[in-house]
Amino acid sequence: MVTIKDVAAHAGVAFKTVSRVVNNDPTVKPKNREKVLKAIHELGYRPNRAAQMTRRKKSGIIGFIADELLRVPYTFDLIRGAQDLAWRHNKELMVLNVNVDKYSVEGAVDHLFEHRAEGIIYAAMYHREVSVPSQLAEVPAVLANCYDSSGLYPSIVPDEKEAAREITQTLLDKGYQRVLFLNLNENIIAGRLRKAGVEQAFAENNLSTENVVIESVIVRENQIERSVARERAADLITRFKPDAILCGQDPIAVEVYFVAQALGLQVGKDIGIASFDDWDIIPTLLQPGLTTMALPHYYMGQWAFNYLLDGRSDKIRETARFSLVNRQSF
Amino acid sequence: MVTIKDVAAHAGVAFKTVSRVVNNDPTVKPKNREKVLKAIHELGYRPNRAAQMTRRKKSGIIGFIADELLRVPYTFDLIRGAQDLAWRHNKELMVLNVNVDKYSVEGAVDHLFEHRAEGIIYAAMYHREVSVPSQLAEVPAVLANCYDSSGLYPSIVPDEKEAAREITQTLLDKGYQRVLFLNLNENIIAGRLRKAGVEQAFAENNLSTENVVIESVIVRENQIERSVARERAADLITRFKPDAILCGQDPIAVEVYFVAQALGLQVGKDIGIASFDDWDIIPTLLQPGLTTMALPHYYMGQWAFNYLLDGRSDKIRETARFSLVNRQSF
């Protein structure tokens, strides 16, 4: 490989001058800069990052531990948010996909330490409480889409309650009056908070709770999650006669569309449907397109990266707003 | 940070002995090894990878250029396949997500060169021909899910034709006789090859081509792809009266399920449905579950990594077999 010394010999200057040019030191005489640039081009020289890192004692690496992140498609936006900023700031985002069976979180942290990562983002697949290895505290660290109970780490999570309040308020503003909320399991954080948000909206509008039915349709049997949305939706639509259905996630909405069609109900006309996530292509695959609250994954990835970039150390617990993606389902 | 010298002082040996222990050199006396290991543990020493790379003149880095890879969820398996092997072989997989608008492929290659990547995997989002920057040839490189026309690079792509032949043969074996194939656009490779595979199966079974209708339902208007599956499916089912429908991708199958329900046809009973991709949760979201040909992305990622690991240099063009995922849709 071509080194700084090869370039120097080719250009007829000291190798330190080459280093100056590579690092944009303005004190180099234009004439010499020209010569060096020409030599760099002719020899195809590229600075050796490992050597730079060694001497500078700075890695420029931010670690990203993805805790089973990639089973759900849109969660990848967490990485994208961080990676786009990393590129912009000339940092390296080292992504480690952690999977309980294959390599532990401790292993990933160790790995990042060997690379002298300047900060670590730990991200979870779904909004939940996590316990992270204590060694993580040796380096600036931030949690995305999760938080730890100890309060030792700053974190950012989606504002579930506000999202549920907002989408419900939007339904009410459009004149819908009887809402069926087919919720996620209430054992998970999103399920609990979204329920609270829906209830808040009804309370704020002085509407009786007789006008809303909230039911979990994701059940857990033998460690496996299963949706009972179809059975429950058909039954509840007939009995409760909602004019709008809010779904805990877009895949539930797919099931509800089938049920609606089977019952002869036209979505967006006979019944309004709304949802959460903006899950991959699902919302546009449905007809009419599904209006849904998009998870702020890209923003959370950016926020986490910026937290580290800014050298912050406050243990803030931040929330990120969903955004309403309007289509035609209500 | 703790260095090799700190450990040596703490353990009372020469720093070279610490280096030997870290690198599992068997010639170290057990007594000394013990002492060093103890010191490493007590001081929390971790070898500095950048320094190792500098001195060894080996980076241990394999680059992975993901060409807009992540817009389709299952394509992530390409990365997973490579990354799992990288971890196992103690290599670093440096993933660069290339997006035409943001940073060019050339930029990504340059970046990888600065890190002295020992090999590069270039992967495309969908099976297609690509033209890669010529500088890529400076380092061992392999193409995954794509190939270049020049023949300069080894490549692996899904065996589209064989997959189409296999799923069609499976339909015929189960007694289905009239097949409607709602294909992808024939401008893309998968569309062309799958059509050929379906036709091959019919020919091999000495069946008249009157028993199969093949039609593209993904149309391109003003640079935007749009599915016309619903309109076409309803029409073709009525006119052609197929007993099975093969869909060019799982999202098309979702549309077909809606059409079937609207026509009062029960999937798996009145009409068989089959598909390609195994796209995220879509096949299990449908009722009954969708039998589909899963793309071999994980395998292709592994194959590409192994190609580089083995130090091969033959310009092979490899194909990878889909796998049939049996559910209950036919």
Added chain:
DNA sequence: CTGAAAGCGCTTACAG
């Protein structure tokens, strides 16, 4: 504005 020396944290090559 430029260069020769020293040093980053390691491994290589060699001597004992």
Added chain:
DNA sequence: CTGAAAGCGCTTACAG
């Protein structure tokens, strides 16, 4: 089996 020296490709700190 162990260690002192040299060197990887750079940047830092300093002298001119």
